[in-house]
Amino acid sequence: MDTTTAQKLIEKTFKNKFNLDNYEYFLTELLNTADINREEKTRYISKEYHDYVKKFYELGSYEDEEGESLYLCAVELKNEGSRDRARTMQRNLIAKQLGMGGGNTMQHL
Incomplete structure (x- = not known):
């Protein structure tokens, strides 16, 4: 993932009201082999x-x-x-x- 995309993902996940779908997506991107x-x-x-x-x-x-x-x-x-x-x-x-x-x-x- 490029830096700009990573920054947008972090902002979407942590600078907005909590959204479980966004958090799960963040985890799958951060921990590529996570079993969600x-x-x-x-x-x-x-x-x-x-x-x-x-x-x-x-x-x-x-x-x-x-x-x-x-x-x-x-x-x-x-x-x-x-x-x-x-x-x-x-x-x-x-x-x-x-x-x-x-x-x-x-x-x-």
Whole structure:
């Protein structure tokens, strides 16, 4: 991808209101071999996250040449006004998920 196209993709993805399709496209361009298979997993979120999370998506996974892997997901917030608090909540949600196996083995969070 040339520099201009890459800059436009970054702007479209991060300088506009969040759009899940744009984010998935960004991930596929950034991580060429990412296995993207979106699944909504909101129903598995425990009560402690219900006040913050509108939607939770497992997007897929990525493994690099050294065998290091990434768990790809997206969290749609109910209230975007409290971003600092939301960052902590999202970090805790994902940490809990990763501790349970992460990836496509979503269990009740």
